[in-house]
Amino acid sequence: DAKTTQPPSMDCAEGRAANLPCNHSTISGNEYVYWYRQIHSQGPQYIIHGLKNNETNEMASLIITEDRKSSTLILPHATLRDTAVYYCIVRLYSGGSNYKLTFGKGTLLTVNP
């Protein structure tokens, strides 16, 4: 799997947009970008995933650059409950062992009141 690089920590004011970057410069054409988050003392929670088009759901938006070497997860209106570690993961889209998600150290997002 392609390696991802994320900043170890970020701060965001409550109510503002949180933009979490991820570099995946070695991503290959058939690999998806997934985002999960882990709130303290809980299991990881799926947020969103995408291949090359930008994606949006009720939780967040995912912006992937045209060369696919980086992406940004956007939480449009961060709340205190969004404080968590956010993981960017690159995975093959099918076949093989695509359940073997490997979580790195992620980005600790702290939303401040």
Added chain:
Amino acid sequence: NAGVMQNPRHLVRRRGQEARLRCSPMKGHSHVYWYRQLPEEGLKFMVYLQKENIIDESGMPKERFSAEFPKEGPSILRIQQVVRGDSAAYFCASSPIRISTNEKLFFGSGTQLSVL
């Protein structure tokens, strides 16, 4: 619709004892995955099971660790003769079918194992 249920939430064992961690997948899910999170590290895959079958145990230590998912009842992760290095958070996830592009893993809240 209850989510993935893990128990106990916290488990304390002395070195040399056995630890049994239980996981009940979401209703309708027949695929279970176990992950381990060591302190200050990310989660790492351990084992993937379907009902009565181990599909992939490539992430599981060869000694002392075993997993099962019987036809009836929860999946069990068993650690024999625990050592301090086994202290970690163990997470279980489930999916209705084998995970693919549009399937997401649903995780439980984990079991925190502490070995004294």
